[in-house]
Amino acid sequence: MTPNPPPWPGLAILLLAGFVTIFDLFVVNVAIPSMQADLGASLSQIGFIVAGYELAFGVLLITGGRLGDLYGRRRLFVAGMAGFTLASLLCGLAPTVGFLIAARVAQGLAAALLFPQVYASIRVNFTGEDRQRAFGFLGMTLGLAAIAGQILGGYLVEADLLGLGWRTIFLINVPIGLIAIAAARFIPETRAPERPALDWAGVALVSLGLALLLIPLIEAPIRGGSIAAALVLTAFYYHQEHRRKTGRQPLVDMTLLRQPRFAQGGVLVLLIYSTSASFFLCFALLAQTGFGLSPFAAGRVFAPCSIAFVVLSLSAPRLVAQFGTRAIAIGALIYAAALAVLIGQVWQAGAALVVPHLIPVLIVIGGAQAMIMTPLLNLVLGFVAERQAGMASGVISTLQQVGAALGVAVVGMLFGGVLGAGPADRALYASAFVAGMGYNVGAAILATFVLLRLGRARNP
Known part of the structure; x- marks a missing residue:
């Protein structure tokens, strides 16, 4: 045929x-x-x-x-x-x-x-x-x-x-x-050969739990929202376990999350992707609202960062194939250092900041992101058996987007906390950017340690 x-x-x-x-x-x-x-x-x-x-x-x-x-x-x-x-x-x-x-x-x-x-x-x-x-x-x-x-x-x-x-x-x-x-x-047109029923109750529980977790963070820290989120997500966990034990396919197989390396990989994805969207948001606020750049000018300043990401994405898999998880860990360390340099530049210049002067460090940040993000998903998915690859891929893709939303919530809270402290002039926007990006530096440092630990676990 x-x-x-x-x-x-x-x-x-x-x-x-x-x-x-x-x-x-x-x-x-x-x-x-x-x-x-x-x-x-x-x-x-x-x-x-x-x-x-x-x-x-x-x-x-x-x-x-x-x-x-x-x-x-x-x-x-x-x-x-x-x-x-x-x-x-x-x-x-x-x-x-x-x-x-x-x-x-x-x-x-x-x-x-x-x-x-x-x-x-x-x-x-x-x-x-x-x-x-x-x-x-x-x-x-x-x-x-x-x-x-x-x-x-x-x-x-x-x-x-x-x-x-x-x-x-x-x-x-x-x-x-x-x-x-x-x-x-x-x-x-294609369909899966095996088509089990969809777990709509699981969809409702996880959607409600994540909404209860993130919406209060974006609007204002609310203790009750966090408690409600924890209760709903706990109910989701037990619901998924019940489906698995009774022979029905769960939305998320919780045995995945009990595999130490995959669980650590999931934390890594959550951390790294929480720094990406929040970084774009804070930079847009700094460059345009704070320092008056036009949308096109701000886009041109940031574009070299994205170009570096695309270019380095082509070589990142080869470097990881040669040096293993250490290559991703080095990328995370460079990422953290570059973010710290960016914060230092903005803090030191304050109201006198010339935004295009940030382009060199933005290029390094984009390249470092490629060294982490491009090979990270393959690394984490490599921790699971082939029969679990489809569900694991769905979990990791979800963590990417949830991590991005979480980063926007946390960094927005830090950024907004500083802006509320006085008249919104250039100096205050610079200070708000420094506060917001402090989270990103911490997340990148933590990701570096997790990657080093994973590297030791793979190469005892």
């Missing part, structure tokens, strides 16, 4: 979907000051606009993957893209900040249905070298989406097309989404 040729036209549509979901993770940062001015958004509301997308994206990623297995990956691709397109339209038309937050959450939920179908469709429709090439194109596309989020996003906001300002960063998704839906016929 002659095998079907690889569906390269379908890959182009899958890459387009991957691009817009990651683009919308990054593009919001360059539009934050414009949103604040237009909608009168507070810092905590800005945190919800950023983290709401990430949290909704994260908590339903596993569910999105399972739904694709059950009902067809192309069908879920179309449903997810339709929802993402509609939510993007609502974001672009949002009359109030509350409406925008709700639309961003809806956008994240749709992205969670859409994004898993990209990975799964590539995995099942391509084989051998074709699969490697396809995933290589995907990695390049996602890296370019991060860069475009800053440069193209900054241009769109500054160009003020048709007087729409920041709204164009969302409205641009509408024609892209319609094209992707129309061309989805080039993606072959």
Whole structure:
């Protein structure tokens, strides 16, 4: 029997979907000051606009993957893209900040249905070298989406097309989404051979628990919220254990989290990804709101960081193959040191800071992030048996987004705490940036120690 040729036209549509979901993770940062001015958004509301997308994206990623297995990956691709397109339209038309937050959450939920179908469709429709090439194109596309989020996003906001300002960063998704839906016929329809029922009670418990954990952090530290989150997440744990022991497939197999190396790897993913989105948020506030850079100028300052990330991503796997976990640990140590240097520069300059002077250390930060993030997922997934790889991948992908939302919550709290101490001038924004980034330095140092411990465990 002659095998079907690889569906390269379908890959182009899958890459387009991957691009817009990651683009919308990054593009919001360059539009934050414009949103604040237009909608009168507070810092905590800005945190919800950023983290709401990430949290909704994260908590339903596993569910999105399972739904694709059950009902067809192309069908879920179309449903997810339709929802993402509609939510993007609502974001672009949002009359109030509350409406925008709700639309961003809806956008994240749709992205969670859409994004898993990209990975799964590539995995099942391509084989051998074709699969490697396809995933290589995907990695390049996602890296370019991060860069475009800053440069193209900054241009769109500054160009003020048709007087729409920041709204164009969302409205641009509408024609892209319609094209992707129309061309989805080039993606072959596939389903999983085994299709167990989805654990909707587990979905509800984990979604509620994470919301109760993160929403109070973004708005204000509330002890009762943390207690409620702990209770709900504990209930989720026992619910998952009950399903496993009674022979029904859980949403998350808790035996994974009892494997010491995988659990430590999960902590690593949570730590590292908590520093990424929060860094973008704080830098946007510093450069634009604090020091008056235009969105396009701020995007150009930060773009070299993303370019360094893409370039170093190509060599990071080879370095890890040669030197093992130590290479990732060295990357984490460089990351922590570069963040500390950045903090020192901003603290020392204060109100006299010239933001473009930060470009050299931003390049080092981007390269160090690539040395950690690119090989980290492969490292952690290598700790589990092949039969658990699919569920482990879903858990790690969820931790990426939840970590990003957690970082925005914690750093936003630190940043906002300083801003509330006096008139919001340049010096105060510099001090707020230093306070917020203190968390990132601590997280990077802790990640370094965990990586060194994992390295010793693998190479006794």
